[in-house]
Amino acid sequence: MGRRLLVTLLATAVVAGCGGPADHDTAGGTPSGQPVAGTVTVLAAASLTESFTRIGAAFHRAHPGATVRFSFGGSSGLAQQITAGAPADVFASANPDTMTTVTDAGDAAGKPVTFARNQLVIAVPKGNPQGISTVDQLASPGRKVALCAAQVPCGAAAQRALRAAGVRVTPVSQEQDVKAALAKVKLGEVDAALVYRTDVRAAGDVDGIEFPASASAINDYPIVALRAAPNPSGGAAFVAYVRSEPARAALAAAGFQRP
Amino acid sequence: MSLDAHLVVRRGDFTLDVRLTADPGEVVALLGPNGAGKTTALRAIAGLRGLDDGHVVVGGETLDDGHRRFVAPERRHIGVVFQQYLLFPHLSAIDNVAFGPRCRGASTAQARAVARDWLQRVGLAEHGRKKPRQLSGGQAQRVALARALATGPRLLLLDEPLAALDARTRLETRAHLRGHLSGHPGATILVTHDPLDAMMLADRLIVVEDGRVVQAADAATLTSRPRTDYVARLVGLNLYRGRADGTAVRLPGGFTLRVGTPHRGEVFVAFPPSAVALFAEQPAGSPRNTWPATVTSVARHGDALRIELSGPVVVAADVTAAAAVQLRLEPGRAVWAAVKATETDAYPAGAAGPQLP
Amino acid sequence: MPAVAGLTFLVLPLLGLLVRAPWATLPRRLAEPAVLAALRLSLTTATLATVLCLVFGVPLAWLLARGSFPGRRLVRALVTVPMVLPPVVGGVALLLVFGRRGLVGGPLDAAFGVSLPFTTAGVVVAEAFVAMPFLVISVQGALRAADTRYEEAAATLGAGRWTVFRRVTLPMVAPGVAAGAVLCWARALGEFGATITFAGNFPGRTQTMPLAVYLALEQDVDAAIVLSLVLLTVSVAILAGLRDRWLGGAG
Structure with missing residues (x-):
């Protein structure tokens, strides 16, 4: 009883978040190969907000009958919504682990594919006032550094990268997500933070410094169509479109690497 | 201090x-x-x-x-x-x-x-x-x-x-x-x-x-x-203000009260309700103020009954229960009221004295 | 009937927590030092924040209830703003003032090397910012309802303003102050948005229970439920205890 209530509530939340239920009637029985139409509901990691919004618009131009509706959020939260029965067509995650919770629950239609990769950089205030150029400078005493908490993907990646670099950093704060860590840099509350290159690119008013050890903490972004999709053909078409050349260009522009 | x-x-x-x-x-x-x-x-x-x-x-x-x-x-x-x-x-x-x-x-x-x-x-x-x-x-x-x-x-x-x-x-x-x-x-x-x-x-x-x-x-x-x-009500006195000419005090309504001591000019006249006597017929006798009055209310007041009366002057009178029964005092009953001049007290109101309502 | 529906709506989610709780692993999870550290930090900071609110909030409530100055209505409205402001926005606002580059924080850092963000003191400040209006409103209401003639009586006996306030006004509005303090404490205990924004999240230093719950949700729903249960139990126990002792008449 408790579980069913939780599922219903989450599903309601997702539908409400997307602005209304998907248009099931026109999309429901379309066999594959038919023109793509209807609404495609995509749950995507928050770091994909800028690039996917652009890709969604391009997709609509390619398939004028179809509209993409996005719900961006933390990958693990989205995965929980999917396993709780949220009606969506596509899931794009910021890391393979959260994707695994969806595939393990049997909610994926097919195997996830990696469509982009992201890498950590050192985010510093615009102009790099403290002249930070290497990752070991983050360990110097008095330096205020924000990392993501180990529980969230960017935090796990930061741990891996720092271990590979052989640097021990004691952060002043373990932020709940990458945007929060970045915000602390923007406000000047910390001297540096380890965040994804795409986030630095999107923020604009911070500088990103590449560091070699980040290669050992590269983040794969997998995407998959969902089994309980209200619009399966639309979902499949969107997954295919994300791997097309125009979409890859949009992702690269946002700072992602090719898989 | x-x-x-x-x-x-x-x-x-x-x-x-x-x-x-x-x-x-x-x-x-x-x-x-x-x-x-x-x-x-x-x-x-x-x-x-x-x-x-x-x-x-x-x-x-x-x-x-x-x-x-x-x-x-x-x-x-x-x-x-x-x-x-x-x-x-x-x-x-x-x-x-x-x-x-x-x-x-x-x-x-x-x-x-x-x-x-x-x-x-x-x-x-x-x-x-x-x-x-x-x-x-x-x-x-x-x-x-x-x-x-x-x-x-x-x-x-x-x-x-x-x-x-x-x-x-x-x-x-x-x-x-x-x-x-x-x-x-x-x-x-x-x-x-x-x-x-x-x-x-x-x-x-x-x-x-x-x-x-x-x-x-x-x-x-x-x-x-x-x-x-x-104050008069507080201390239980009938109080009037008028113009005295000797022992005659003319009240604003035109009624004249006879008082015991002569004055000239604006005066107050006060007497207690117990000084008011009530009669069924007009009483005969010399130094009295008498006037016809109508009972407006009857209420218990200590051992006596307090009778409120209307007429040429509004007045309160205290009578014994026996007298009230004998006179059949009840609201609306017409009686004669009488006050001896010697039982009234007249005193100057003074030029700056307050006006009665 | 609407009353029953209302009660159900409030209680059912709590029951949901109980039904979904991983009872089998509960003792082991509770004994984790991280849980205890977060709980201790939460209780300490909420209590300190309440003390801070009492020290500044009660005089403020007095001013708003009794003082007469131009723009009093506006000030009254301003005081309640933190109640309607999303706490995250409150956190950002605190950063802009008390942060390293902030209006007050900047000079403070430069002169004394004192910096509030990412410290336990920062948690207390964030909680106090969000919780103070609850105290102020409660005390202000009590003050406005109190009979000022007792204060006049005290004045005729030779009591100056401060003595009147301390020995007459305050004892007479004590139930209101207690109710306000409890509300304030409860709000501080559950504070999340302003805390994580202003004070950040570091286990043992700024990671209070609500922050621990939120981060646990990222990985392990069961752990989050356990943490929530602990918070729920502690707050219900304390609120029930205080209510019986202090608020018997007022409640």
Whole structure:
């Protein structure tokens, strides 16, 4: 009883978040190969907000009958919504682990594919006032550094990268997500933070410094169509479109690497 | 210490303008109906309200001149017993009494000793640890009095000190209060709407109506020679105002009353209801005022019945129950009223005397 | 009927927590030092924040209830703004003032090397900012309802303003102050948005229970439920205890 209530509530939340239920009637029985139409509901990691919004618009131009509706959020939260029965067509995650919770629950239609990769950089205030150029400078005493908490993907990646670099950093704060860590840099509350290159690119008013050890903490972004999709053909078409050349260009522009 | 006050307070349409003096040891009552401004006057003396004009001088020190000088209530050394006593509900009786001495710089122990002494004096020595809600009305009144006196005030103000008590407690507490007021070396101002309280407790009475003093007198003068309907009603007299020419006083309605002593000009004529005799027929006989009247109401008044009558003059008469039965007195009954000239009292109204309504 | 529906709506989610709780592993999870550290930090900071609110909030409530100055209505409205402001926005606002580059924080850092963000003191400040209006409103209401004639009586006995406030006003509005303090404490205990934004999240230093719950949700729903249960139990126990002792008459 408790579980069913939780599922219903989450599903309601997702539908409400997307602005209304998907248009099931026109999309429901379309066999594959038919023109793509209807609404495609995509749950995507928050770091994909800028690039996917652009890709969604391009997709609509390619398939004028179809509209993409996005719900961006933390990958693990989205995965929980999917396993709780949220009606969506596509899931794009910021890391393979959260994707695994969806595939393990049997909610994926097919195997996830990696469509982009992201890498950590050192985010510093615009102009790099403290002249930070290497990752070991983050360990110097008095330096205020924000990392993501180990529980969230960017935090796990930061741990891996720092271990590979052989640097021990004691952060002043373990932020709940990458945007929060970045915000602390923007406000000047910390001297540096380890965040994804795409986030630095999107923020604009911070500088990103590449560091070699980040290669050992590269983040794969997998995407998959969902089994309980209200619009399966639309979902499949969107997954295919994300791997097309125009979409890859949009992702690269946002700072992602090719898989 | 003495009080010399001219209190002018404006509040919307209402203006209080009262002159008031009291010598050391003297008890002065401010008597008047509700809304007359008595409490406002008291608050102005205590400093709980500033004057708009006039002055408050206690023992030669100006506490308020209505303009530049205003001494805050906590610096006035004026004791106040409030109408509902306002004992601090969270403090015991002894701590209520000790509050003042404590504020005046006494140590806790000293303040307690003073408080214990005062509770003893008001006869509540064994009630010191009780909270106000555990005290009876009379006890609360005495604690409030002890609290006000424990600071050794140079002036004591009492606002309807007995109004919150039931009739029996009132009698007892009044006697008790009288004892303490006579022991207080400073001046005391007592505000009340009850003439009995005022006459029993005060040396001098000041009657305030609608923000103004209408009569200032001792109890004997006030009861025998009232100057307003309000006072006359309070002391139970029939009161008229008219123009005297010898022993004939012509009232505004045209009716002429014969009085015992000759006067000239504006006078008041007063006589008690017991001086009015009622008859079924017009009585014969010499020095009487007689007129036809109609009974408007009959009510019990002590051992007698009080009869209100209309006619050329409105008058109240007291008759025995037997007479009432014999005359079949009931509203609407036409009778003859008579008052002997010698039983009336005529006294000059004075040029600036207040007008009757 | 609407009353029953209302009650159900409030209680059912709590029941959901109980039904979904991983009872089998509960003792082991509870004994984890991280849980205890977060709980201790939460209780300490909420209590300190309440003390801070009492020290500054009660005089403020007095001013708002009794003072007369131009723009009093506006100030009254301003005081309640943190109640309607999303706490995250409150956190950002605090950063802009008390942060390293902030209006006050900047000079403070430069002169004394004192910096609030990322410290336990920062948690207390964030909680106090969000919780203070609850105290102020409660105390202000009590003050406005209190009979000012007792204060006049105290003045005639020679008590100055401060003595009147301390010995008469405050004891008389004590139930209101207690109710306000409890509300304030409860709000501080549950504070999340302003805390994580202003004070950040570091176990043992700024990671309070709500922050621990939120981060646990990222990985392990069961752990989050356990943490929530602990918070729920502690707050219900304390609120019930205080209510009986202090608020019997007022509640």
